[in-house]
Amino acid sequence: MILRWLRLENIRSYVHEEIIFPEGSVLLSGDIGSGKTTILLAIEFALFGFNKNDLTGDSLLRHGKHEGNIELCFDIEQKKIVIKRFLRRSNAVKQEHGYIMINNERIDCTAVELKTKILELIGYPSSLVSKSRDVLFRYTVYTPQDAMKMILQEDKEYRLETLRKLFAIDKYKRVRENLQVVIKDYKTQRLLYEQHVQDFSEKQNLLQQSITKKSSIVAEIVILKKKLKEITDAILLQNAAIEQSLQMINEQKKLANEIIVEKEKLNNLNNLIKKDKQHLLETTQQLIDLEKKKNEIKIEKITEKSKDEIIQEIKNDEIKLMQIKEQLIKLQQQQEFAEKRLLYANNEIEKYKQQVVSFDQKKEKRNALQKSIEQKEQLQDEIAVREQMLQKSTLQLSEIETTTAITKTSIENIKSINMCFTCLQTISDEYKERISLDAEQKKKNLSEKKEAALQQKAKNQESLGKLQERMKQLLIEEKESILLNQEIKQLKEKIIILHEKEKEVMQIEKEKIELKSLIEQILGSKILDERISDGNIYRGNNITENKMAYLEKKILDNNKLLELARKYDQSLQELQLISAMVIEKQLFVSRTNELLQQYNLQEKELHLSIEQKQLLIKDIDKLNNEFLDKKQLLEKTILDEKIVSSQLTKQTTEAQYLDKEIEKINKEIEDKNKIKDKIAALNNLINWLADKFTPLTILLEKQIMLTIYREFNECFITWFTTLMDDESVTIRLDEDFTPVIHQNGYDTNFEYLSGGEKTAVALAYRLALNKVVNDYVSTVMTKDIIILDEPTEGFSYEQLDKMKDVLDQINVKQVIIVSHEAKIESFVQNIIRLNKSGHVSKVVS
Numbered sequence: 001m002i003l004r005w006l007r008l009e010n011i012r013s014y015v016h017e018e019i020i021f022p023e024g025s026v027l028l029s030g031d032i033g034s035g036k037t038t039i040l041l042a043i044e045f046a047l048f049g050f051n052k053n054d055l056t057g058d059s060l061l062r063h064g065k066h067e068g069n070i071e072l073c074f075d076i077e078q079k080k081i082v083i084k085r086f087l088r089r090s091n092a093v094k095q096e097h098g099y100i101m102i103n104n105e106r107i108d109c110t111a112v113e114l115k116t117k118i119l120e121l122i123g124y125p126s127s128l129v130s131k132s133r134d135v136l137f138r139y140t141v142y143t144p145q146d147a148m149k150m151i152l153q154e155d156k157e158y159r160l161e162t163l164r165k166l167f168a169i170d171k172y173k174r175v176r177e178n179l180q181v182v183i184k185d186y187k188t189q190r191l192l193y194e195q196h197v198q199d200f201s202e203k204q205n206l207l208q209q210s211i212t213k214k215s216s217i218v219a220e221i222v223i224l225k226k227k228l229k230e231i232t233d234a235i236l237l238q239n240a241a242i243e244q245s246l247q248m249i250n251e252q253k254k255l256a257n258e259i260i261v262e263k264e265k266l267n268n269l270n271n272l273i274k275k276d277k278q279h280l281l282e283t284t285q286q287l288i289d290l291e292k293k294k295n296e297i298k299i300e301k302i303t304e305k306s307k308d309e310i311i312q313e314i315k316n317d318e319i320k321l322m323q324i325k326e327q328l329i330k331l332q333q334q335q336e337f338a339e340k341r342l343l344y345a346n347n348e349i350e351k352y353k354q355q356v357v358s359f360d361q362k363k364e365k366r367n368a369l370q371k372s373i374e375q376k377e378q379l380q381d382e383i384a385v386r387e388q389m390l391q392k393s394t395l396q397l398s399e400i401e402t403t404t405a406i407t408k409t410s411i412e413n414i415k416s417i418n419m420c421f422t423c424l425q426t427i428s429d430e431y432k433e434r435i436s437l438d439a440e441q442k443k444k445n446l447s448e449k450k451e452a453a454l455q456q457k458a459k460n461q462e463s464l465g466k467l468q469e470r471m472k473q474l475l476i477e478e479k480e481s482i483l484l485n486q487e488i489k490q491l492k493e494k495i496i497i498l499h500e501k502e503k504e505v506m507q508i509e510k511e512k513i514e515l516k517s518l519i520e521q522i523l524g525s526k527i528l529d530e531r532i533s534d535g536n537i538y539r540g541n542n543i544t545e546n547k548m549a550y551l552e553k554k555i556l557d558n559n560k561l562l563e564l565a566r567k568y569d570q571s572l573q574e575l576q577l578i579s580a581m582v583i584e585k586q587l588f589v590s591r592t593n594e595l596l597q598q599y600n601l602q603e604k605e606l607h608l609s610i611e612q613k614q615l616l617i618k619d620i621d622k623l624n625n626e627f628l629d630k631k632q633l634l635e636k637t638i639l640d641e642k643i644v645s646s647q648l649t650k651q652t653t654e655a656q657y658l659d660k661e662i663e664k665i666n667k668e669i670e671d672k673n674k675i676k677d678k679i680a681a682l683n684n685l686i687n688w689l690a691d692k693f694t695p696l697t698i699l700l701e702k703q704i705m706l707t708i709y710r711e712f713n714e715c716f717i718t719w720f721t722t723l724m725d726d727e728s729v730t731i732r733l734d735e736d737f738t739p740v741i742h743q744n745g746y747d748t749n750f751e752y753l754s755g756g757e758k759t760a761v762a763l764a765y766r767l768a769l770n771k772v773v774n775d776y777v778s779t780v781m782t783k784d785i786i787i788l789d790e791p792t793e794g795f796s797y798e799q800l801d802k803m804k805d806v807l808d809q810i811n812v813k814q815v816i817i818v819s820h821e822a823k824i825e826s827f828v829q830n831i832i833r834l835n836k837s838g839h840v841s842k843v844v845s
Contacts, residue, residue: 001074001075001076001122001781001782001783001784001785002021002023002074002075002784002785002813002814003021003043003072003073003074003785003814003816004020004021004073004074004075004080005018005019005020005021005072005073006018006019006021006039006042006043006046006070006071006072006073007019007069007070007071007072008038008039008042008070009067009068009069009070009071010061010062010065010067010068010069010087011038011042011060011061011062011068011070012035012038012059012060012062012841013035013038013062013836013839013840013841014035014038014062014840014841014842015062015840017841017842017843018843019039019832019843020832021814021816021832022829022830023813023814024813024814024815024828024829024830025807025815025817025827025828025829025830026814026815026816026817026828026829026830026831026832027817027819027824027825027828027830027831027832028816028817028818028819028832028834029819029820029822029824029825029831029832029833029834030820030833030834030835030836031820031835031836032820033836034834034835034836034841035834035836035841036818036820036834037144037789037818038841039818039834040142040787040789040816040818041055041059041060042060042070042072043072043142043787044137044142045060045070045085046070046071046072046083046084046085047072047083047115047118047122047137048115048118048137049085049095049111049112049114049115050095050111056093057087057089057092057093057094057095058092058093060087060093061087061089061093065089066088066089067086067087067088067089068086068087069084069085069086069087070084070085070087071083071084072084076121076122076781077781079102079103079121080101080102080103080104081100081101081102081121082100082101083098083099083100083101083114083118084098084099084100085098085111085114086098095111097109097110097111098111098114099114100114100117100118102121121781122780122781122782123779123780123781123782124136124137124779124780136166136773136777136780137782139162139166139766139769139770139773140166140769140770140773140774140780140782140786141782141785141786141787142787142789143766143787143789144789151765152738152739152750152761152762152765156736156737156738159736159737159738160736160737163708163737166769166773166777167704167708167772167773167776167777169701169704169705169708172697172698172700172701173701175697176694176697176698179689179690179693179694179697182689183686183689183690186682186685186686186689187686189682190679190682190683190686193675193678193679193682194679196672196675197672197675197676197679200669200672203665203668203669203672204669206665207662207665207666207669210658210661210662210665211662213658214655214658214659214662217651217654217655217658218655220651221648221651221652221655224644224647224648224651225648227644228641228644228645228648231637231640231641231644232641234637235634235637235638235641238630238633238634238637239634241630242627242630242631242634245623245626245627245630246627248623249623249624249627252623255613258613259610259613262606262609262610262613263610265606266603266606266607266610269599269602269603269606270603272599273596273599273600276592276595276596276599277596279588279592280589280592280593283585283588283589283592284589286585287582287585287586287589290578290581290582290585291582293578306565310558310561310562310565311562313558314555314558314559314562317554317555317558318555321552321555328519331515331518331519332519334511334515335512335515335516335519338508338511338512338515339512341504341508342505342508342509342512345501345504345505345508346505348501349498349501349502349505353498362484362487362488362491363488365484366481366484366485366488369477369478369480369481369484370481372474372477373474373477373478373481375474376471376474376478379467379470379471379474380471382467383464383467383468383471386460386463386464386467387464389456389460390457390460390461390464393453393456393457393460394457396449396453397450397453397454397457400446400449400450400453401450403442403446404443404446404447404450407439407442407443407446408443708772708776709733709735709737711771711772711775712733712737712768712769712772713732713733715767715768715771715772716731716732716733716739716764716765716768717731717732718768719763719764719767719768719806720760720761720764722764722802722805722806722809723760723763723764723799723802723806724757724760724799724802725798725802728743728744729741729742729743729757730742731761731764739761739765741753741761754794755793755794756794756795756796756799758794759791759792759793759794759795760795760799763788763791763806766788767806767810770786783812784812784813784814785812785813785814785815785816786810786812786814786815786816787815787816787817787818788815788816788817788818788819789818790818790819791803791806791817791819792819792821792824795821797823800821800823800824803824803827804826804827807827807828815828831845832845833845
């Protein structure tokens with residue numbers, strides 16, 4: 001994250017101002033009260049909005065103004081971010097909706113949405129959205145100096161809790177708190193499970209009683225089923241007897257109905273005979289009339305040709321006439337098209353001849369370039385070898401520098417540490433001296449190796465540069481060769497097309513000669529022995545036109561002949577229709593006589609059938625009485641069946657109920673066994689969470705804190721030593737991250753230090769905290785910027801000189817310093833001067 005500019009509108013002492021932030025070290029310079037702190041608070045407000053503890057609307061909006069705004073521009077990973085927040089005064093000063101622009105794409109947001117998007121962009125946890133104070137920003141980017149001194153004097157538990165939040169280690173404490181809640185819930189669940197299985201023995205006794213009762217019911221059901229089968233068999237026999245009686249009654253009724261039906265048929269038959277005799281008389285009279293009309297029609301045939309033959313001859317002549325006309329037009333069109341094609345082909349041949357002139361020259365140039373390109377593979381191998389050698393030298397140099405830095409830090413740590421952090425035993429001076437001498441010798445050897453590695457690296461870089469320049473030249477020649485190949489390929493294709501066009505011209509010339517011959521044949525065609533009805537031949541200057549006129553005259557005569565043929569066909573069809581009607585009427589008379597004979601025969605058969613069936617009818621009343629007696633006996637037997645069936649149903653229902661009850665009890669017992677298993681599993685889980693998992697979180701937290709402590713302590717000592725070049729004062733961190741100050745052989749409390757010493761301790765703690773947080777919290781995008789608020793308060797003249805070393809060692813892209821010390825100006829790369837006049841602050845340079 002790099003700040004670019006900040007615009008303020010009615011913010012505290014600023015009416016309308018823009019501050020440009022360059023990269024590198026930047027000093028905000030000005031007298032006390034000139035507006036330096038306002039700029040830092042405005043940056044924090046633009047990013048995160050209000051902070052109810054120390055950043056409110058009343059503290060930002062200029063007195064007497066109803067509206068104000070802050071607009072901040074910064075870069076993150078090649079993204080240009082612009083965020084703007086608005087303030088408005090009503091009863092109190094509130095935040096209005098603002099907006100954020102990412103690469104010039106604007107998004108309007110509420111205050112909370114703006115904070116959420118900023119946290120996402122700079123890689124801070126989303127859980128900070130609802131927090132009133134952003135700990136990560138305050139202790140890695142911008143920390144008011146008083147706030148850092150305050151954390152050093154706070155209770156150690158508060159300090160440790162703050163550090164846990166910074167390094168995201170507070171999750172282990174939350175895990176332990178949540179574990180207690182989970183364990184409590186599991187115990188409550190276990191108690192509920194135990195209540196469910198209290199009646200387990202009662203359920204087992206009830207199951208045994210139900211099984212015994214069901215056995216007795218099953219025995220009674222067997223007896224009832226046997227009795228019911230006997231009754232069912234009797235009912236079957238009685239039903240058969242009733243069915244037989246009912247069948248005899250139905251047969252008698254059927255005979256009576258058949259007699260009635262046959263009498264009806266006899267009556268209908270007599271009516272049909274009467275109607276057919278009447279139709280026979282009418283049809284005979286119609287036959288006499290048709291014979292008379294048939295004799296009146298006369299037919300005379302005019303020509304031997306049929307109508308279809310005449311029509312076909314007309315169609316054939318019309319087709320011949322049309323074909324002669326179409327063939328002549330088509331040949332003339334083809335002749336005209338061949339002329340156009342010949343002209344176009346000659347033009348194309350001339351164009352391609354001009355384009356293939358440079359073919360041989362480009363081919364020779366291409367061959368020369370290919371000989372030079374053949375060296376490319378060998379050159380690539382040489383470059384790869386040099387790159388590997390350079391990479392090896394760079395890696396070796398990096399390892400030497402890393403080992404040298406570790407060795408230097410180890411020497412300083414050994415001298416300042418009096419007690420081992422692992423075993424808590426005192427370290428002797430003799431042991432420290434021996435370890436220091438070994439480290440110094442190792443440092444000297446590493447320096448010699450570094451010098452040799454630097455020389456080898458420079459040699460490899462020079463050789464690699466020459467090879468890469470030669471490779472660039474070869475790549476240019478290779479591209480030129482590719483372009484020439486493409487041009488040569490295109491020219492070859494054009495030569496082929498040229499040959500094809502020349503062949504096409506020859507073919508078109510041949511087609512023209514053939515078309516001319518065909519047209520002459522048509523125009524010179526003769527009509528041989530083709531005469532019209534009067535026997536004369538048409539003669540004229542154009543023989544083709546004579547043939548066309550002859551065909552047209554022939555078609556006209558055939559159309560007249562066709563009309564006469566159609567009249568003949570019409571008379572013939574009328575005669576055929578009358579003849580067909582005569583035959584049809586004769587057939588009707590014949591069929592009617594046959595039907596009358598059949599009707600007479602059916603009448604005799606019906607009289608005979610009726611007499612026979614009247615003889616077969618018996619006494620129906622006697623049959624009905626026998627049927628009623630059998631039916632009463634059946635009803636009594638069915639009543640007995642219902643009684644036994646009801647008893648069987650009752651017992652079966654009770655047996656089924658007992659089955660369901662037994663199944664239900666078995667299910668309950670099975671469920672209670674499963675609950676017992678769950679109780680055992682819960683006991684195991686509760687014991688594991690309480691006895692193993694909880695201690696494991698404590699151990700993990702201690703291990704991570706110890707790792708952080710080591711780096712934190714090392715950085716803290718290094719920065720303090722840089723700021724305080726006083727051998728009488730040493731410093732380190734205890735296990736609670738509290739500074740332990742040793743001055744003139746005695747431990748000293750932070751409160752008893754001078755103002756400059758307190759500032760040095762706070763600044764060293766601040767810089768160490770920034771370094772360690774940025775190392776361990778990998779997601780944050782604010783590692784390139786740090787803001788130091790009055791970092792030299794109370795410093796002596798000598799201590800101010802140490803600030804130059806601090807700025808050189810911080811190693812971040814943008815350092816913003818707020819100070820009124822004039823000497824700081826000589827240490828920084830950029831200065832922003834602020835001046836306040838008439839309650840209005842401005843940038844003066």
